[in-house]
Amino acid sequence: MKITVNEVEKEIQPSSIEQFLKDIDSPIKGSALAINGVIISRVQWPNYQLQENDSLSLFQVIAGG
């Protein structure tokens, strides 16, 4: 199925957020993720199933100031 990650289209197998991030070697710790404009809390990542045409925004949590 097709999804977009930070505006780049990707073809993926159906999977959870956590599995998808592992598949693309993206670090879990320190990351935040929004799907279709809504932040998905990290505790949901193992069970949250990605859907066709989901738009993912993946970024790092920053603490500097």
Place this chain on the structure above:
Amino acid sequence: MLKDSELIRYSRHLLLDDLGAHGQAKLKKAKVLIIGMGGLGSPASLYLAAAGVGSLTICDFDSLELSNLQRQIAYQSDEIGSAKVTLMQQRLKKLNPEISVRCIANKMEEPQFNLELLLADLVLDCTDNMPTRQLINRVCFNGKVPLIVGAAIRFEGHLSFFDHKDPDAACYHCYAPSSVDPQLNCSNSGVLGAVVGVMGSLQALEAIKIIVGIESTVKNKLKLFDGKTLQWQSFTINKDPNCQVCGKK
């Protein structure tokens, strides 16, 4: 009531339909706690003092270093080695003698935080590390004190507002749930001074809006600023029912 000198000082505010004398009086009565006197705290404190926020409490336990001056614009080169809160207090009092500025020069633990929150209408998180950000969120949630969070690194900025007076509002922990994640900070990743300045200025802007009663569009939102493209992204942060801080216990 505003004095004659205040009517002149704030005359450009008084011309604003959304602010006016009524809003200026609210600013005068407001009590804001600003934690962190670095790259975010510099512009945030200067703008809130200039705007006439009547009672500012500023908190930082660091002394000024040469490497701070690239972004911490409230300070001068001949002030290196002095406590930032002392320098900032002097700067703010010179900028606006009409307001009161109180200093906290130590690292606050939870009991002191809880007492300080009794004296604050609003808190600005201008700190530079995740454990402190998590502590500030937790005490503000427990004390029902609204919290404006700013952060910056490299060319990136983050801005959020968590209205802890609203039981349905999300909190910082709903979005950033771990205090032990690898941390990105200014000393290990770098930051452009003007980017952190933009974010600190926006924290001041949101604070002023909240105090005078203009709706904040960053409530339960995370705004991401890209300093290279000048583009913004906006994400909704829903309350996490299982959040360790604001969820049902």
